[in-house]
Amino acid sequence: MAENNNEVEEIDVNHLMQIRRDKLKELQEAGKDPFEITKFNRTNTAGEIKSNYEEFEQKDVTVAGRIIAKRIMGKASFCTIQDCDEKIQSYVSINDLGEESYKAFKTWDIGDIIGITGFVFKTRTEEISVHAKEVTLLSKSLRPLPEKFHGLKDPDLRYRQRYTDLIVNPEVKESFILRSKIISSVRKILTEKGYLEVETPILNTISGGATARPFTTHHNSLDIDMYLRIALELNLKRLIVGGFDKVFELGRVFRNEGMDIRHNPEFTELELYAAYQDYNDMMDITEEIFSKTAMDILGTTIVNYQGNEIDLKPGWKRITMIDSIKEASGIDFNEIKTDEEAVNLAKEKGIEIPDKTKETRGDVISLFFDEYVEKTLIQPTFIYDYPVEISPLAKRKKEDNRLTERFEIFICGREYGNAFSELNDPIDQYERFKKQVEAKEAGDEEASMMDEDYIQALEIGLPPTGGLGIGIDRLVMLLTDSVSIRDVLLFPTMKPLN
Numbered sequence: 001m002a003e004n005n006n007e008v009e010e011i012d013v014n015h016l017m018q019i020r021r022d023k024l025k026e027l028q029e030a031g032k033d034p035f036e037i038t039k040f041n042r043t044n045t046a047g048e049i050k051s052n053y054e055e056f057e058q059k060d061v062t063v064a065g066r067i068i069a070k071r072i073m074g075k076a077s078f079c080t081i082q083d084c085d086e087k088i089q090s091y092v093s094i095n096d097l098g099e100e101s102y103k104a105f106k107t108w109d110i111g112d113i114i115g116i117t118g119f120v121f122k123t124r125t126e127e128i129s130v131h132a133k134e135v136t137l138l139s140k141s142l143r144p145l146p147e148k149f150h151g152l153k154d155p156d157l158r159y160r161q162r163y164t165d166l167i168v169n170p171e172v173k174e175s176f177i178l179r180s181k182i183i184s185s186v187r188k189i190l191t192e193k194g195y196l197e198v199e200t201p202i203l204n205t206i207s208g209g210a211t212a213r214p215f216t217t218h219h220n221s222l223d224i225d226m227y228l229r230i231a232l233e234l235n236l237k238r239l240i241v242g243g244f245d246k247v248f249e250l251g252r253v254f255r256n257e258g259m260d261i262r263h264n265p266e267f268t269e270l271e272l273y274a275a276y277q278d279y280n281d282m283m284d285i286t287e288e289i290f291s292k293t294a295m296d297i298l299g300t301t302i303v304n305y306q307g308n309e310i311d312l313k314p315g316w317k318r319i320t321m322i323d324s325i326k327e328a329s330g331i332d333f334n335e336i337k338t339d340e341e342a343v344n345l346a347k348e349k350g351i352e353i354p355d356k357t358k359e360t361r362g363d364v365i366s367l368f369f370d371e372y373v374e375k376t377l378i379q380p381t382f383i384y385d386y387p388v389e390i391s392p393l394a395k396r397k398k399e400d401n402r403l404t405e406r407f408e409i410f411i412c413g414r415e416y417g418n419a420f421s422e423l424n425d426p427i428d429q430y431e432r433f434k435k436q437v438e439a440k441e442a443g444d445e446e447a448s449m450m451d452e453d454y455i456q457a458l459e460i461g462l463p464p465t466g467g468l469g470i471g472i473d474r475l476v477m478l479l480t481d482s483v484s485i486r487d488v489l490l491f492p493t494m495k496p497l498n
Contacts, residue, residue, distance in 0.1 A: 013143075013144065016144045017142060017143055017144070020109060020140065020141065020142045020143075020144075021142055023107060023109075023140070024140045024142065027137075027140070032104075032137075034137045034138055034139055034140050035139065035140070037136075037138055037139075040062075040064055040115045040136065040138055041062060042062050042063060042064045042115065043061050043062045043063075044056070044061045044062070044063060045063070045083050045084060045085055045086065046063060046065065046081070046082075046083050046085065046086035046087060046088035047083075047084075047085035047086040049061060049063070049088060049120055049128065049130075050086055050088065050128050053120070053122075053128050056120040057120055057121065057122075058119055058120065058121065059119060059120055060117065060118065060119050060133075061117070061118070061119070061120055061130060062115060062116070062117045063081065063083065063088060063090075063115070063116050063130060064081070064083060064113070064114065064115040064116070064138060065081035065082050065083035065084075065087075065088075065113065065114070066081060066082050066083075066111060066112070066113050066114075066141075066167065067079055067080070067081055067108060067109070067110055067111065067112050067113075067114060068080050068081065068082045068087065068110065068167075069110070070108075070110065072106055075093060075094040075095070075102075076091065076092070076093040076094070076095075077091075077092045077093070077105070077106070078090070078091055078092070078129075079092060079114075081114060081116065082167070082170065087170075088128065088129065088130060089123070089127055089128075089129040089130070090116050090118065090129060090130045090131075090132050090135075091118075091121075091123070091129055091130070091131050091132060092105055092132045092135060093132075096118075096131070096132060096133050097132065097133075097134070097135065101134075101135065104137070105135050108137060109140075109141060109144070110141075110144070110145060111141030111143075111144060111145050111167075112137060112139065112140055112141050113137075113138045113139040113141070114135055114136060114137055114138055115135070115136040115138050116130055116132050116134070116135050116136075117132070117133055117134040117135075118130045118131045118132040118133045118134070119131050119133070145164065145167060145168055146164070146168055155484075155486070156494075158172075159486050159492050159494055160494050160497075162490055162491055174480075175476070175480045175482060175487060175488055176488075176490060178297060178476070178479065178480050179476045179480070179488055181296070181297055182293055182297055182472070182475060182476055182479060183250060183268075183472065185292070185293045185296040185297060186250070186270060186289060186293055186472070186475075187250065189288065189289055189292050189293070190248050190272060190289075193246070193285070194245075194246050195246040195247060195248045195272055195274075196244060196246060196247050196248070197247075197248055197249065197250070198236070198239060198244075198247050198248070198249055199249060199251070200229075200232060200235035200236060200249060200251070201229070201235065202228060202229050202251075202252065202254075203217070203219070203226045203227070203228065203229075204226060204227050204228075204229055205224065205226055205227070206227065206449045206450075206451050206453075207227040207229075207230055207448070207449055208230075208231070208233075208234050208448050208449055208451045208454070209229070209230060209231030209232065209233035209234045209393070209448075210230045210231035210233070210255075210448075211390075211392070211436075211446045211447060211448060212230040212231075212255040212256075212257060212446050213230075213255065213256045213257055213445045213446050214227040214228060214229075214230050214254070214255070214256055215227065215228040215254050215255075215256045215265075228253075228254035229253055229254065230253055230254065230255050231253055231269070231271070231469070232249045232251055232253065232269060232271040232469070233271060233393065233467065233469070234451060234454050236248075236249060236271055236272075236273050236467075237273055237422060237454075237457070237462060237465065237467070238454070238457050239273075240273050240275050240462060240463065240465050241457045241458070241460055241461065241462050244275075245274065245275045245276075246272070246273070246274045246275070247272065247273055248270065248271065248272035248273070249270075249271055249272075250268065250269075250270050250472065251268070251269065252266050252267070252268055252269075253266070253267060253268075253269050254266045255267075259493065261483060261484040261485060261486070262414060262474070262485055263485065264473070264485050264486065264489055264492050264493055265493045266493065267471065267472075267473050267485070267489075268471075268472040268473055269469055269470070269471060269472060270468075270469065270470045270472055271467065271468065271469045271470075272285075272467070272468050273422070273465055273466070273467045273468075274465065274466050274467075275463045275464070275465050276463055276464055276465070277464070277465065277466035278405060278421040278464065278466050279384065279405045279406065279407055279419055279420055279421045279466055281466045282407070282419040282420075282466045282467065282468040283316075283318065283382050283384075283407060283419070284314075285468065286382075286409060286417060286419070286468060286470070287312075287314035287315070287316055287380075288314065289470065290312045290380070290475070291312045291313055291314055293475070293479070294312045294479060297479055298479065301313040303478060303479060303481075304481060305411075305412055305478055305481055306412065306481065306483060308378055308412055310378070310379060310380065310411060310412065310478070311379065311380075312380060316379075316380040316381060316382055317379065317380070317381045317382070318381075318382040318384060318407075319381065319382070319383060319384070320383070320384055320385040321365060321366075321369055321373075321383050321384070321385055321386055321387075322334055322365065322385070324369065324373045324383055325365065325368050325369055325372055325373055327373075328372040328373045328376055329368065329372040329373075331345070331349075331368065331372075333361070333365050333368070336361065337361075338361065339359060339360045339361050339364075341361070342360070342361040342364035342365070343359050343364060345364065346364050346367060346368075349368075349371075351364075351367050351368065351371055353367065355443075355444060356442075357438075357439050357442045357443075357444060358389070360387075360389045361387070361389075361402070362387025362388060362389030362390055362402065363387070363389050363390065365387050366386075366387065366389075366390050369383070374410065374413055374415075375413040376413070377410035377411070377412075377413055378411070378412055378413065379411070380409070380410075380411050381409075381410045381411070382407045382408075382409060382410075383407060383408050383410060384405075384406065384407035385397060385403045385404070385405070385406070385407075386403065386404050386406040386407075386408075387402060387403060387404070388401070388402055388403065388404050388432075391404040391406045391420070392432045392433070392435075392436055392448055393420060393422065393423055393429075393432075394406040394420035394421065394422070394423055395420065395421040395422060395423045395424070395425075396423075396428070404420065404421075404423075405420060405421035406418070406419065406420045406421075407419050409470070411478060412478075414474065415471075416470060416471055416474050416475065416478070417468060417469055417470035417471060418468075418469045419466070419467060419468040419469065420466070420467050421464070421465075421466060422462065422464075422465040422466065422467045424458060424461075424462035424463070424464065424465065425458070426455050426458035426459045429454075429455060429458055430455050433448060433449075433450045433451065433455070434450070436448040436449070436450075437449065437450050473485050473488055473489065476488040
């Protein structure tokens with residue numbers, strides 16, 4: 001039955017589209033093709049008029065937008081248009097337009113884009129409106145909007161047809177306006193602290209800077225395979241080697257991995273690096289970025305996210321990965337000294353180690369954290385001192401060289417960022433790259449490649465450096481109370497329908 005209904009719906013849409021095409025043909029034959037109009041002199045938006053009515057009352061304005069409602073009443077009509085920021089009603093009558101123009105107006109469809117010139121007034125019901133003196137068809141909509149206005153609720157269709165979603169669910173725009181403001185706020189915070197914004201290549205001959213499976217492409221002229229970047233890290237640290245003290249980049253990165261409500265194959269990342277700083281400094285600037293951005297956008301550091309009240313005010317909890325596991329499960333990895341002990345404990349607790357190459361104490365600590373801790377971290381928390389096995393670019397701790405000066409940011413059971421005291425020892429870095437290469441050769445598609453040029457840069461000399469990466473999309477999700485990453489990406493990756 002559902003299939004038959006879909007067929008009927010498709011037939012109806014095709015019929016309506018043909019009617020609209022016929023109307024367009026008539027306009028073109030009459031020399032009134034709306035698509036020949038190249039410019040329209042709009043004087044004001046609906047939002048400007050409605051928020052400053054006293055200033056505009058009885059004054060002439062010219063507005064433009066998409067027809068979203070029409071009510072024909074013989075010789076007078078009302079229509080509502082929607083522009084970039086608001087809706088506004090217009091009163092249209094045969095007495096003001098003349099018989100020919102009014103007759104043409106009555107044939108226009110919901111979805112058509114029109115211009116209206118007239119004076120601003122209030123109706124008997126106190127609705128701010130434009131009394132039309134002239135109306136112009138600027139663009140003909142050949143495909144009807146969803147039958148039930150504001151009825152486009154199917155998430156899959158909304159993400160595929162974001163243009164339609166933005167028209168029929170105008171509140172969706174707010175998330176993307178806030179996204180732009182969030183990025184501007186982050187940029188302002190960093191530039192005021194002396195960070196230089198830079199741009200680094202998206203196409204690289206080596207995939208590095210994170211543990212992730214890359215997208216591969218081919219450069220025809222050079223006849224070489226290349227990789228879309230999976231992180232911004234290595235090139236930014238090359239700039240610190242070159243003499244910049246503080247740099248940051250806000251850019252797209254690409255990972256050829258699974259998709260869910262937290263992951264999209266391409267996403268926006270902030271990475272920043274500061275010479276002569278460490279991961280403690282990165283914790284401080286993380287708190288500053290999150291709290292100041294929340295204040296800029298929301299006017300408060302208190303954020304309500306999916307039923308949880310989150311306080312982003314500086315002073316976040318800081319706890320080591322090993323202590324967090326002990327706190328959540330009672331298991332103390334400080335008492336587990338060898339890989340064999342760790343692997344046996346994992347088996348005892350029913351925690352599967354998915355890869356033979358990862359049967360190390362450090363990898364098991366990470367698995368226990370995933371199992372027992374991550375989902376419990378609701379308020380902002382820094383988890384720090386990660387095992388060296390899962391931190392190929394972080395500096396070892398002097399007190400315990402099995403651990404690194406690395407932290408991750410967790411809020412509402414999700415990871416929001418990653419930071420290190422950057423490894424600047426070229427000999428240690430070379431050995432860690434070698435282990436990553438061995439893991440890749442053993443079948444780990446997410447392992448890093450050997451980057452000889454980066455080793456050469458470290459040999460020139462990288463000062464002690466703190467580095468931080470924050471997922472901008474997840475920050476936007478947090479501040480807009482969005483459950484899925486697709487709600488904060490204008491055009492999320494989708495599998496083609498056919």
